[in-house]
Amino acid sequence: MARLVLKFGGTSVATIERIRNVARHVEREVKAGHQVAVVVSAMSGTTNQLVTWVKEASEFYDPREYDAVVASGEQITSGLLAIVLQSIGIKARSWQGWQIPLNTDDSHGAASIQDFTGDRLIAGMDSGEVAVIAGFQGVASNERIATLGRGGSDTSAVAIAAAVKADRCDIYTDVDGVYTTDPRVVAKAQRIERIAYEEMLEMASLGAKVLQVRSVEMAMVHRVPVYVRSSFDAPDASNWNGTLVCDEDEIMESQVVTGIAFSKDEAKITLVQVADKPGVAAKVFGPLADASINVDMIVQNVSSDGKTTDMTFTVPAAEFARAMDVLTKAKSEIGYGELRGDKDVVKVSCIGVGMRTHAGVAVKMFKALAERGINIQAITTSEIKISILIEAAYTELAVRTLHTLYDLDKV
Ligand code: ADP
Ligand code: ASP
Ligand code: MG
Numbered sequence: 001m002a003r004l005v006l007k008f009g010g011t012s013v014a015t016i017e018r019i020r021n022v023a024r025h026v027e028r029e030v031k032a033g034h035q036v037a038v039v040v041s042a043m044s045g046t047t048n049q050l051v052t053w054v055k056e057a058s059e060f061y062d063p064r065e066y067d068a069v070v071a072s073g074e075q076i077t078s079g080l081l082a083i084v085l086q087s088i089g090i091k092a093r094s095w096q097g098w099q100i101p102l103n104t105d106d107s108h109g110a111a112s113i114q115d116f117t118g119d120r121l122i123a124g125m126d127s128g129e130v131a132v133i134a135g136f137q138g139v140a141s142n143e144r145i146a147t148l149g150r151g152g153s154d155t156s157a158v159a160i161a162a163a164v165k166a167d168r169c170d171i172y173t174d175v176d177g178v179y180t181t182d183p184r185v186v187a188k189a190q191r192i193e194r195i196a197y198e199e200m201l202e203m204a205s206l207g208a209k210v211l212q213v214r215s216v217e218m219a220m221v222h223r224v225p226v227y228v229r230s231s232f233d234a235p236d237a238s239n240w241n242g243t244l245v246c247d248e249d250e251i252m253e254s255q256v257v258t259g260i261a262f263s264k265d266e267a268k269i270t271l272v273q274v275a276d277k278p279g280v281a282a283k284v285f286g287p288l289a290d291a292s293i294n295v296d297m298i299v300q301n302v303s304s305d306g307k308t309t310d311m312t313f314t315v316p317a318a319e320f321a322r323a324m325d326v327l328t329k330a331k332s333e334i335g336y337g338e339l340r341g342d343k344d345v346v347k348v349s350c351i352g353v354g355m356r357t358h359a360g361v362a363v364k365m366f367k368a369l370a371e372r373g374i375n376i377q378a379i380t381t382s383e384i385k386i387s388i389l390i391e392a393a394y395t396e397l398a399v400r401t402l403h404t405l406y407d408l409d410k411v
Helices: 016-031 046-057 063-070 072-087 119-126 153-163 197-205 213-222 280-290 317-329 361-371 392-405
Strands: 003-008 035-040 092-095 130-134 137-139 145-147 168-173 194-196 226-230 243-246 259-263 266-275 298-302 308-316 338-342 345-351 378-382 385-391
Touching: 003 016, 003 153, 016 035, 016 072, 035 072, 035 119, 035 153, 046 063, 046 072, 063 072, 063 145, 072 092, 072 130, 092 119, 119 130, 153 168, 153 213, 194 197, 197 213, 197 243, 197 259, 197 345, 213 226, 259 392, 266 280, 266 317, 266 345, 280 308, 280 317, 298 378, 308 317, 308 378, 317 338, 345 392, 361 385, 361 392, 385 392
Parallel strands: 003 035, 003 168, 035 130, 092 130, 168 226, 194 243
Antiparallel strands: 137 145, 226 243, 259 345, 266 308, 266 338, 298 308, 345 385, 378 385
């Protein structure tokens, strides 16, 4: 007997018929003798609707009430799945975040999960009852409902798997695994059999939204094996495809580049003619840090007069207006000629643990993009990834080019 956590995303619970399908997956595991906890998302589209209503109600909303509203989508699906399971003769009950209790910090809207015990869930499962848990939510120290940020049900699932010491966490979604790049954008994308935690963390952080970033961090820290698979596979199929997210040592063969991610959630800012002297970077990035704005890629050019420099960097698109405002206000303090902003950019990243031992990956990338006439505006690298910033119109061309370049079309 194993203890399993199964998570079903929004598309997988979008209608009562699909919830019945989810129940059949649960039934299969229960009949195989496993203890099962299920984590559900809200029906697809529901959370967006709830967020819209909050914003319509008031532009300056109380974040605690935002959470009270947006957490309700998962409350509905947890109850519905429990009802459907009971109707097919499986003992089940729903659990809201506060009933577990799944503790979080007080950052409403994007709360982080704190230590919590799975004792109540375990006691329920020991009594032969399937635990149907509302994902995306917990309870903050002020005893108010807190949500975990968009896509947060993945993190609920992995956290619960760690807390109940589950043997595996199965993430059921609308694709049958993690692909070499978003399969909805590149038809030649291939399913990856096994991917290392570190690679998955980079893929998710750099734009592959198949798993929420924090869920991968959590899986890596607690060594939870995560299996990504499709809820649309026949519940009674004997063999199914998927992707195991696991330790690097458990992967036999690996490519130099495992996957390509891209994110349009970037904005580029350039400060023209900043003084080229010690302390200037601190003057530029200090006010942004004070405003909790994360700066990602940074490029600095020495200009021809040798006295001033142009400084280019990226911030999350959602923070663009605020960043421009902060820099405008700090103009006299920083001392620059002109402030330029551009939201029409995309960050494309190649990821793979094989880069640790292979040189020349970046050069190959730069050459291939140059041949396609794609101009690189900024570059960052780390041990296992290279990211470039380009004009958004070239996203698909760049991703396809790199996908072919690194032999990912035919894995
Ligand atoms: P869920 O509602 O089940 O949580 P999401 O929409 O959050 O599902 O995540 C699944 C989607 O992630 C897929 O439909 C796919 O378009 C997208 N995606 C982006 N990059 C990848 C990738 N590398 N592999 C698989 N899916 C990806
Ligand atoms: N329902 C939430 C969202 O849409 C959480 C999730 O689906 O993971 O972001
Ligand atoms: Mg998701």
